Amino acid sequence: MISFTGTCEWFTNHPLFQGWRDNTSSCFLWGSADPRCGKSVLAKSLVDHKIRRSEKQIICYFLFKDAHTEQKSAVNALCAILRQLFPQNEKLLHKSILGDFGRDPGWLTKSFSSLWDLLVKVASDPNAGELVCPRRSR
Template identity: 40%
Template sequence: MLPLGVLDSLHHTSKEKLAVSLQQLHAIETQTHQRKIRYQNEKYPKIHQALKTSRYEDQKNLNPDRIDGTGQWVVVNTQYRRWLNSACDDLRWNSAGPGCGKSVLAKSLIDEELQSTKPHKVCYFFFKDNEERTAERERLISYLIDFFKRISTESHDELDDRLKFLVTSRPYDDIHLGFNSFPSNSPVTQLRGVDETDKISAEINLVIKAEVTRLAEHLKLKPHTKLQIRDELLKMRTEHTSGHTSHTSRGKTSMKLTATVSDLSMKL
């Protein structure tokens, strides 16, 4: 039989060895966890980069800032305010012809108004009219993956169970038919630019005046040249604000604008 002192010594040694083993095990677990995190940190960006086919914020910021006094045909509209403050899941469709400021307004709403209301997450995507539909869908899916990946679990808990959509588009028949495919009881409302022609026309005048002023300052134009350019462009505002302007008319209007600026530039 071993002396009591020897037993105590063996017991103490065993405890020390156990403590060392536990420390080593903990170190191994820590290293394994760190390697897993490093792997995920290296893996997810690669997956994200593979899915990321466009720069969403850059697409938004291609649009200029909204000029003071414009966009009022939407932001002060009673139906829009009702959609914005509604506690329901619903879809708002703003349709208007090219050149009515839809994309500029959308950028302004994303950067300013929608950010100033109560806490929520804003998901946005800008489609281009000349892109293939398949490519558009891929970009949208890619963006949604990126968007929801950036929302933490805590953020989910803080959000209301509500999903709102705001869509802006041209008033083309094929787009209209797409919205008509929704069930009749769907919470879909439309603001038609063709019903707001006077307001849109006045706002386009503001944009023309502001842009001509900016151009005149940049090119150091003479006052009479500035006024001539402004007056020529203002004459064309009706064609730009018509919600039913045909593709041919829009092309002719664009050509007239280009010719007007070119002719006047020759006189500088």
């Protein structure tokens, strides 16, 4: 049996992580490092063993990869996060959000600022619960 005791404690003991973990409102925690420094291991450990899970929690992933143009795009990352988020909580896909999609087909999936605004709008919804989006890259 694999033991995860002590895995990633350097991260979970950091005041920024603890502040994010204990925050009662929506907020982001950004962690980055050079390639091959263990970000994927850290993300998996956090999601599987360190982050308190609840029924009101949604976890979304995007895997950045330098070798693939589409996997280097922040726009594609936000699209992927939103595509994972809505099926996990359909209450978030309400009329005002659908109105954003219906304005001009295709505009939303090309605009980082529009996608970011949409993610912030969704995260601010009282039905959203806790949204966890670990950034993983390879």
